[in-house]
Amino acid sequence: MVSSGRQAISCIVLVLSTLILAQAQTAPDKLSGATITGKVTIKGKGAPGIAVVLILNVEGSQRTTRHKAFTDDTGTYRLTNVPPGNYRAEAAAPALVAVDGFRNPFAKSVTLLINKDETVQNIDFELMRGGVITGRVTDSDGRPLIEEKVSISSAESNPSQAFSRQRETRTDDRGVYRIFGIAPGNYKVAAGTNELSPFGGSPGFRQTFHPDVEDAAQARTINVTEGSETTNVDITLKRVDHTYSVRGRIIDGDTGRPLANVSYGITVYITPNASQTLSDGSVSNNTGEFKWENLRPGKYAVRANAPSDSDWRAEEVPFEVNDRDVTGLVVKTTKATTVSGVIILDGTDDKSVLAKLSGGQVVARIETEDKTRTSTYSAGILSDGSFRFSGLFAGVATFGVEARGLELVRVERNGVVQPTGIPIRDREQISGLRLIVHYGNASVRGVLKVANDAPLPANAKFFVSLKRIGEPVRQFDQSSSGRSAEVDARGQFLAEGLLPGTYEVTAYSYTRDEPRGQVLQGKQQVTVTDGAVVNITVTLEPRSVPNRPQPRN
């Protein structure tokens, strides 16, 4: 049996390889490439068997590489044959958490700019065992609720920590859930959800916190410590007894005629500040009627979804469900304001640069005349460089272009440069805008140093920003309003896709121990030409600033 199988394989291989010749080379076991080593420790002791994986950052996207190493008995890992590049090294250990989440609160990882054939040492990870919270979710009859959402959220007041520490899971067929790898701290546990269910209506159970309270303020706080396991964190969910429907019509606000086949959606206000909108593909019928079922009491709004190429828009119509069905809502459409134009790429006719345009987007920021309200819209750039916004509010519009390596330098309307934004009236149709962009391919590669060659402070976050000197007053543009560059574990940074010019590079740091302001700052000027890579060193010096600026993320 085995031998005949083997024969069959070799036959196939022979036939195939004579038909198609793959120009494949098998990699020799070469010794070139960089080496990265370090230690993973738990309570100062080397942790064996932990995978450290390299993730490559390419043009803003991340992808894993085949570079993976396990720590040995002493907790030491060694990644070899690493080509130069911009990487992230991550200790991939689901049950462990970083001891100090300050430098990178989201993951047990560091960024690393790797040069050709270098040896990088002491890229260490200090981890600890996270906590466990487990329990069971049942209905009021004690039946297990299966695949019910369970979430834990930080009970701390620090909002950034609250976000990064949110975790969720689902119960199994016994109603049991188990969340592990939880960073030490205080948590609240909730089961169920107040969002709309993907089936359309309100979910069958109200969100309830342990121990069986609907008000988050009354939830019991669970203290998670290193390696702790808190069991029997059970939650009983109450059924939603009555649900109601909402009905109404979508009409043309100018003619009063019903609009058929208009897609609509519903927004639920989960809290006064948090809402969720769901469109399930439903469309209005021949008489413009819409309908939504299974809503429990609460605050909602209905909206008509204007397709991106339509010439109308409609404001959401809010409503409240109390103890009966809601009927007679009217959604009125109005003629939409549209703005269209084309992106003009200046200074290059490189096809690969042109290709970066499609897939990118144009962003419009509109501020009302009285400056009380600002809305941001985005529109995709089509392969011919054109873009179109529909349904904009009235106000003054400024624009930005979000496409890799491309920077908006001016906006033209009817051949006239618009330096301060374009006023847009309600229902106005503006076409023929020209957004002129430049392509930047210069780079600044730098390293941060502390005066007197002292080591960079541990537990500090570093930020680098670049600003082109002599830059004209500019439209709103995310890519040019001060660029930031990520600083790696060794104090290195790389800013790519820069237009030629002179930049002021500013570096500063924060530490957790010194929350009042930045403790180190450095500035440096650098001039780059087209396509050049310039290396610089920025020296940081102690500086105390009373008014601390908010760091950019």
Add this chain to the structure above:
Amino acid sequence: MLKSLIMILLTSLLTTAQTQRPGAEASKSGSITGKVVNERGEPLPNARVSVQAVGPVRSRASAITNRDGTFRVDGMEAVPYHINVSMPAYITEPSDTEEEKQYRVGDSVSFILIKGGVITGTVTNAAGNPVIGVHVSARMIRDSDDEELDGGFDRRVNTDDRGVYRIYGLPAGTYIVVAGSTDEYSEWGVNPFINDLPTYAPSSTRDTAAEISVRAGEETSNVDIRYRGEQGRTISGTVGGPAIAGGFTVVLTSVEISGSQSDTSKFEQPGSRQFAFTGLNEGDYYLTLRTDLTTNEASLSESKLVTVSGADVEGIELTAKPLGVVSGRVALEPSKARECQGKQPPPFKDISVSAWHRETEATKNQPQFIWELGAPVSADERGNFSLINLAPAQYHFAARFPARSWYLQSISLTPPAPAGAKTESKPIDTTRVWTTIKNGARLSGLTVTLAQGAASFRGQLVFDPAENRPVEWFAYLVPAEAEHANNSLRFYGGTVSPEGKIQLVNLAPGRYWVLVQPANDDALSAFPQFRNPDETETRVRLRRAAAELKTEIELKPCQDIGDFKIPVKSQ
């Protein structure tokens, strides 16, 4: 493959009579009520019931069963509905009919949900420590009738911090359990087990994996896995060619010893020129580069065969080349026959044109997915169509249309006139001559001609009651006129129903011989092929067999022939 071809032929030859239920007055609204119970008849609370109107009306509602297993949806328009009842960890009772049942307002309905099976166990490493956060899948390899499955039911979970996994809601059948996945990320960040080869329970490769029998409602525990954590091989390389800038997909096709193929696709973002597949077993793989299909016209590279043995494979270069395009139009030839007056032609947008590659000539040793890129297309309002993304090969063409009194007259291709020529080139009959399509070819001038005057034929096989007869039969109409002897469009065929009935439609008027054959191996190989340009011999054979029987029939324009008795003699 064979089955799907037969299906396509059948649907093109038989009218698809839509059963429309009459009398859907949308004036009144009402309720649908019902009850959901488990396999022991006990009420099942908390089951999700979703009610969706049949057809384009998107009217729908959902409910959750009460403590007593009952549910009620109100305010439903009086149209037919489909009802779907589900509950996690439970499975619906297998149904005998494929057709989804329809319900009406006022109905009181009941459903049974059965608790699915459970597989649970612990994953540990060689040192006996728990393997945490690894993906574990239960894959059904045989169903409850012991039928082998390819790509059957598959459910995946993660192990917890104790290495414990629990997979529930499994339909009855035989499963294998595997730990490890090539996913880049898991719930906790980067997947620690990326690039590993999968480990099958208890601690083996696929060929020696333990088979686990699962019955509904039962729990199989201690399906433990000793995780091997062996690094798989990597194939990597670079890509080039047009339209790569908008992102690209590399398809890795692994070839099993049985000849069956499985594809793994990886999309790379715009800007990238590199690809890598990790965690691979040693063996043979095809690599094919494909550009984004959403941009309408895609490009494709030649497929490269790579043998992974003893080392990673680097430096594979794939270059995309544009695929072929054949455009053309649908021409309509009305009939003057009195019987045909007032019969509507099919709307152009309902006419679908497809291209079929010559399997005998196409390089056998290449991924099969490339033939699916050139999907059937519909004509536009003016009858123009464009078949895109055709991989280099020889092709013939087919058309489908929903109009009973029209038939497919011809499919011809007018090649471009040579430079300086005064007259147009002569059209080529594509039903007789294969059309060669090369990379980047853009052929125009394909004309699909539909003529009015099609007849239809309903026949009944009459068996000698004494005879022991095969169950399945094919029936053909074979052209009796000598001039159509090798006109493949004048050959019609279909499968005979178990009651001995056959219906053929969209038939060109003319004289035919009726032929029935038991669906034996010979007939099965001939049946889906009888319109293939290469199958002159098949048509000659069918015509010779039909000529001997001499059951002749003449079809007049727009004639409907019903209840034609076809005596079946012993074979």
